[in-house]
Amino acid sequence: MIGKRITHRTADGVRIPGTWRHVFIRNGGHYFLTDLFIYADGLINCWGLVTIEEFEEKLRTGWVTTSIPEGAEASAHDLAEWKFSEPRSWLTPELLLAEVRDTIDQLNRRPDSTGRCLAAVDAFLADRTEENRAAAHAAFLAIPASRRRYALGDMDRKDAPLRVLLAGPGGRTYVAADPPITQEVYDSALAYFEERARRRAERAERVPTDGPAASHAPAVHLHQTFPKEPLDDPGTVGLRTEYPAPITIGEADYPSVAHAYWALSVAQPELRAAIAAADSAFTARKLAAGAPRREGWEQARTAVMTRLLRAKYDQHPELAEILLSTQDATLIYDDLESAFWGDNGGRGRGWTGRLLELVRSELHARRTGIPEL
Template sequence: MAWRGPTYRMVDGERIDGVWCHIWRRADFGGEYYVDDLVLYADGSVSCGAKDLPGLQKHLDTGRLALTPPDAPDRPDEESEWRSRWGRPRTPESFLLEVADRVEELNGRPTTARRCWDTAERYAREPSEANRELLRAAYLAVPQHLRIFVLGDMDRQDRPLRILLTDVGVHVDGDGPLVTAEMHEAQLEYFRRGEAALAEAERQRAALHADDPVTAGRATITSHQAVYPRGWPAEPDLFVLRNEFPAPISYDDETYPSVLHGYWALSAADPADRARIGEAPSGREAQEVGSGVVRRDGWTGLRLAVMAGLLRAKFTQHPELSAVLLGTEDARISYTGLSDSRFWLDARDDRGRNWVGRLLELVRSELALAQETRGGQGTQDIQGVHITE
């Protein structure tokens, strides 16, 4: 029952992240069980008719949901608790603790495993009896069937913790080794080494990512494809980011009514086709004409550079449009729609490459750099495109 993701749902325009796993669900008619997807979201809501965590517990208690097929054989008992390499069986109680952990993880908060690690490191630094009891509580808070994974060490599993939590002179788990003071010290050193390694990894990460933003950026801005039967609004807004927006641009010694006109015209091999595309009444009509012409040689390898050049021309030659793009600040731009290929669009099925959105972010950064370095000078160039202040 591994958790898989990501998934999400939208609530009042807000994205609620989630994960899912398989579970056995009893049919309403006939009482037979079938495999279903149990989806869990960061706000604690769940699917399969349970709605929330209390509902999930009720469904597990009544048998409406089951963790294993009802006719599955019981796992045989282990001969030795200490030598066993398997975790305890998942029970409804431990599964509910696991679900609560996933909610914490989805919200970016520490899980029981993380809190256990932190408590173990604290005990290794200050090996007092009080800290040992805190470690015991943290270890027991981890879902029982997941305790062997809590350290992420598949050789030792959770044995260092079990040794530390066993008193000197007592056999671990009743049939394990007799604990000595030296064994306790060896396990404390295990956690000290782990803490030192994590500290070094964090130092290296900080050095490698020293230019990362220190504050959260703006939320993603989505550029939707829209239709304006009465014409484009007079006041510039996010719709000006669209490639079909009518903004005449000069590029490669030619003038095009929009980015779409320029893109499809420049894709054509025949100059006559280029002229026809450039004269189309609208950007979408230019796309329709351009889609049926013979493409120039090597167009697939050229199209990204052409689109980048057209977008630079559009926003450097129209200051009012540049102001809208700069107003998105550092937000990720998701360029969606139905009329373009997934190469250009941000598609929901994760196959969209969102190249228009990514190029808009690039041009925005170039505009910001030019704006900063321009200062009192009257003009500046961005990648060979002349800007007039």
């Protein structure tokens, strides 16, 4: 289960999503409580990156261990150390390996053992042959035993309806304490799944009150570039802050948003004119880099950039149309000089892209007649 345990590593500039869980590593007779990092590309960090096959070997040899002997010494780095008394473990190496495999499936957004089981159950409910029941039962038993109770996502009934459905009338579940399944109990399980299907269909048709959480348009990547002349058809290049689209702010004129931003950022008024007159946005940034910033600039810079972007698209309707044409896409803006303004392969905060999306939303609101508050 990934839950809120989200992490990543970067390989060759690519962000690899991952998660983690606690495990014990046995090293030199001592047991260490540590984090096992699992990544979408199938690599696992257990004091070193290994493949799933190598991880299986780590489990077989006991480097990653699921059982602790009585009196074993253990520690958590820089936190505590202790000795075990009457230790009990909930996992076996096979269960841990199966859970890790499921986690890799989840990270890749493909069906894990639970998803495959529920698909087989749907196939059985659609065509209730004993062959389909057997296939669904096998898929159910392929879920790690530690996870079966959560297969339906029902914290009240757990997996009881699933056990009954797959055992069938007169059958026995894999739980030894369960009695033989009566027709009445089986009919109750069928009714459970019919109601579950009805609720799922309702959820699928339900439209979120305030609209979808995710954009429907594909993300737009605004790669870094420094054009010196306006283009007849700039496309999304025109959305860059350094694109030569002159704007007027108060009494001053600037060749681009970037020129205005860097000119306004410096403390010395006499330097602002030189930055505004720079032959390119790159030069404007370079001139500003060696000068002290205005007091409070760090806290005010997002507000300044927002106003500059509003001015750009108010004063250049043709560029506003390009921005509007991105619909609700996520705008991924690169700025290799700034991890604050640029997304930079997921390593930056990406504020320029966020502010462009804000201004785009304001343009949509204006076009559709939603009043300004």
